[in-house]
Amino acid sequence: MMRDISELKGKIFRHFKGDLYLLEDFVINSETQEKMVLYRALYGECGLFVRPYKMFIEEVPKNKVNPTGQRYRFQEIIVESKNI
Numbered sequence: 001m002m003r004d005i006s007e008l009k010g011k012i013f014r015h016f017k018g019d020l021y022l023l024e025d026f027v028i029n030s031e032t033q034e035k036m037v038l039y040r041a042l043y044g045e046c047g048l049f050v051r052p053y054k055m056f057i058e059e060v061p062k063n064k065v066n067p068t069g070q071r072y073r074f075q076e077i078i079v080e081s082k083n084i
Helices: none
Strands: 012-015 020-028 035-041 048-052 074-077
Touching: 020 048
Parallel strands: none
Antiparallel strands: 012 020, 012 074, 020 035, 035 048
């Protein structure tokens, strides 16, 4: 069951190639009205990126090298705090 997309804001996702990203927001392409995902890299210079929502949630294409073995292009990572 797909969650409401507004619940995904602020969540951390791992790309199938291994890097982590913070989902900042959802935006609309002004020319096509296509729903887009605005996300920030959690490495390097922490660049900001945009990608079509449909591509963000799709399964990893069969012809792509998939070092993580995950099913989807971006997979949510659950970050838990451990109190010691």
